[in-house]
Amino acid sequence: MTKENDHTVHAISLRVVKYGETSLIAACYTQQYGLQSYMLKGILSNTRKKKISKSLFEPLTLLELQASKNSENRLGYIKEAKQAQAFHSIPFDITKKALVFFMAEVLHQVVREDQEPHPALFQFIKERILWLDHQNELGLFHIKMMLDLTRFIGFSPNLNLPEAPYFDLESGCMTPDKPLGLFLEDPLKSFWIQLLGTDFDKVGEIQLSRQFKNALLKSVISYYELHLQQFKAPKSTEVLNEIFKTL
Structure with a gap:
């Protein structure tokens, strides 16, 4: 399987769904691609150091993602994530x-x-x-x-x-x-x-x-x-x- 190169995506988190025991699938509305679904593999695991926090995907969080998308299905993978703008209240x-x-x-x-x-x-x-x-x-x-x-x-x-x-x-x-x-x-x-x-x-x-x-x-x-x-x-x-x- 070939993967596209990482790209910067401006996104708004809409919801997450648990996948297996330790992973989540995040639905995000993106500026560049419309609705996208991303695999957050192992984000719920207690045994590994996580680069991405689950709290980033609270509803309507404004995000900047570094993501790669598998060209053979609709699920992408997020390599890095950060808040594009932090909330005050x-x-x-x-x-x-x-x-x-x-x-x-x-x-x-x-x-x-x-x-x-x-x-x-x-x-x-x-x-x-x-x-x-x-x-x-x-x-x-x-x-x-x-x-x-x-x-x-x-x-x-x-x-x-x-x-x-x-x-x-x-x-x-x-x-x-x-x-x-x-x-x-x-x-x-x-x-x-x-x-x-x-x-x-x-x-x-x-x-x-x-x-x-x-x-x-x-x-x-x-x-x-x-x-x-x-x-x-x-x-x-x-x-x-x-x-x-x-x-």
Whole structure:
């Protein structure tokens, strides 16, 4: 088997899966190649000196990898790994950690359906992670990010008729006629419009009750389920909702 030469890869860690007793397979979204899976051989072993720490592959860690890819299958091998930018608050803040676990689940489902490189999407994700690391008003971060993410993956809501009473989740359009399938009406419809038109830096100024945040998130997840064939509600949704009960 021939291997490509080592190359520098800019990556965002999405998830790891245990492989055998001592190894992991890491799914990373990369700037150059889209979604890539890498073998981390022996990273869980207690008997060998490890060059790479498992902690580097916490969800949404920004990474710089030296990796080689086996040209005969999709698994690559990482020779060296380091944080591209160290986090200041995410590892130490339970709310931020819950948000990155949730968004990592969302992103893994999104990018696995289109494995071509998408540098603009990579940059969007990177900027939002760094924003989260430096901000404190977090209550709508995940909802705003999911709505903005639709611009990159082909089903951004069409709001050409903002005064129409209904938003059809299946067509992604405003409509004056009540849809037969899933739809939004006020007040959820108006908050979708408000969030889509609000800069990320201003999202913290929008104050909503916990119950309404949950309803808003549920509506966005439903929208994803309708437009991405294999998308399912992230398993971490309930944990996230529980944490926000205390905020």
